[in-house]
Amino acid sequence: MADTTTDGPMLAADGTPLKQSLARALRRQKIRALMLTAPLLIFVLVSFIMPIGSMLMRSIQNTAGTEYVPDILPNVVAELEEWDPTTGELPSEAAFKAMIIDFQVAFENKQHTQLGRRFNYETPGMSSLFRKSGRKVSRMDVAEITDAKAALLDVDEDWGNLQYWATIKANSGYYTSSYYMAAFDAERTIEGVQMKDPDQRIYQKLMLRTLWLSGLITFCTLAIGYPVAWLLADLPLRTSNLLMILVLLPFWTSLLVRTSAWKILLQEQGVINDIWIALGFSDRLSLINNQLGVVIAMTHILLPFMILPLYSVMKTIPPSYLRAAKSLGATNTTAFLRVYFPQTTPGIGAGALLVFILAVGYFITPELVGGADGTFISNRIYFQFSTLGNWGLAAALGTIMLAVVLLLYYVYDKLVGIDNVKLG
């Protein structure tokens, strides 16, 4: 009897094996924990992961309106499969006929202009060709046409443009790389993909500018914010609380109000320039509607994001450390550089990361004070999205920006170590 009890599995009070019972209890606990976090998970999924996912998809889907291009032009796509644009010859008669057939269906569904708009993103002129041809092509009787090529050329001679057909062929799949090509300042020609002229490469320029200005702004906030945070952490609580309000007050003020205030201060007939002239200088300074204006306004706006993490880290450093260093013979500089500063790096890391990532995606301030040479990539993304309606390109640019920030985050993690970042 005693043997069986030691060899068999241990039993819980209700007779089930203990292991099983424990596993069940743990599972129940996990489910409960999951249920508690479910609202957050669902929220993140619906408001964050799904929109980003759908944005990623937009940048590669080859759609015109709501439908895929090959679904609107099935016959044309099939006929163009064999055709090689590099020969310099127009597609076959069958392709022209297929175009008339597909075009008539597209016209019926009011899709022909969307199609034209889609191709026009790559080759200017195609939008008006599709729009103008609409009615005339729709009236053709396909059964009676003997020479489809002549018939289409009769409608508009641009149907004989080799580049137009090459664009259609290049975009006949369900997925396309053309938005990414545009985002990297490349273009498709009959000979293949080529980079644009150097002075036409706007996205590279904007991307680099956005990163450079964001880095500069991060540096400026650090240079200004570090002493302020130290002062706040060092002063007695009553005084430091009062000063803290001064830091937070602009933080609570509307972004637009702060940006407009800078406009009034910095403009050529503004307060600062008036003082400048009153001091006896003769030339007014250009402080706004350029990169300088963006750096000044954004440094001010993002300053609290640097000061707050710095402050909370500095608050945890006992003042006795500095005193100990000095009593052991360190000069002020050595004590700061070798004792105090190394302990504040987690705060610097957190502040810099916060400010930089916020700055990279900033939109309204560069739009209002940036002028021509202070705009960011986000302004261009917005323009593509809302004015030109080119959601594919906007999505591609957004995705690239996301990838760049993730890459920087990775490099940052390797260099500084993300574990060393502290918000308090």
Added chain:
Amino acid sequence: MKLTKMMLTTTALTVAAGAAFAEGHGSMADSMTVVSWGGAYQNSQVKAYVEPYVEMNEGLEVVTDESSAEAVTKLRAMSEAGNITWDVVDVVAADAMRLCDEGLALEIDPDTMLADAPDGTKASEDFGDLIVSECFIPQIVYSTTFGYRTDLLDTAPTSVCDIFDTETFPGKRALEKRPIGNMEWALICDGVAIEDVYDTLETEEGVQRAFAKLDTIKDDVVWWSAGAETPQLLADGEVTIGSTYNGRLFSAIAEQGQPIGMLWDWQMFDLDGWIIPAGLPADREARALDFVKFATDTQRLADQAKYISYGPARASSAPLVGQHAELGIEMAPHMPTDPNNAQNTFLFNYDWWASYRDDLDAQYQAWLLQ
């Protein structure tokens, strides 16, 4: 995505409830969303059209929205979501053409759906050439033109090419941050005949020529993207000459008494009017059509000119344009269409820009970045 859809659904439910209520009261919906551009312009529409219309139709609720600048993209999104919340939308002619081509706007037969002139002239004839699309119900003619500070400039500019003369007319200029208008003016001032402007712009050399002309003043330009910026820049003395919509300049001059003068030379005409989204429920569509018929009759169009200096789109309205509703000044001399102002004009070429806008805009931005 989901979230917006959910929000749209809730709006739809509210609208549907309103529609169900309307069915008890006849065949027209009891609420209507009118979309326009906001500011002084939308105010003029509310005073001239909406208020008298509501007075005639007791119990009608009118919701106003100021999203016209994004009308095309928003209507596309609404149509994709299968849920259109707008009833009447004020758009520029180019947008009306795009919406019509894409099947997002209702086609209008002016002679049966719009009011005849008081003397019996058919609507199609009264509006004439201004019906640029089957879906477009013209409302006003406006222009993009220049204003200058009368007190800061020694001589008053008389030609649009004075913009490029920074010696005689010192100070900064405000120009729009997009190619439309600027490219045409640059070419005109570089000696291209008006009828050749668009042919020239179609070539690479023509584009470079326009940029070269604009290069001469590039450092003296403040770029604007909203029409309200120029009057503000002029008032602050930030710029001495600047382009914007003529109505904005009118309100700075006549209503705020700013020392600003009008430079009408080579003003760029454009049209603005209503469209009705396609695919509305029958009761809402009936309401929208009824409103639009009322709002674009001869008297109403003339009434709007009491509040803002945009020219009525009907020939029969012109003689009825009277005095400003509050200031009591004659409005006719402030209209872009007044013969004294309209000596040199050009009509913004919608069709051409529809094709070349994406491309030229990219080149323009690249030029700005250089």
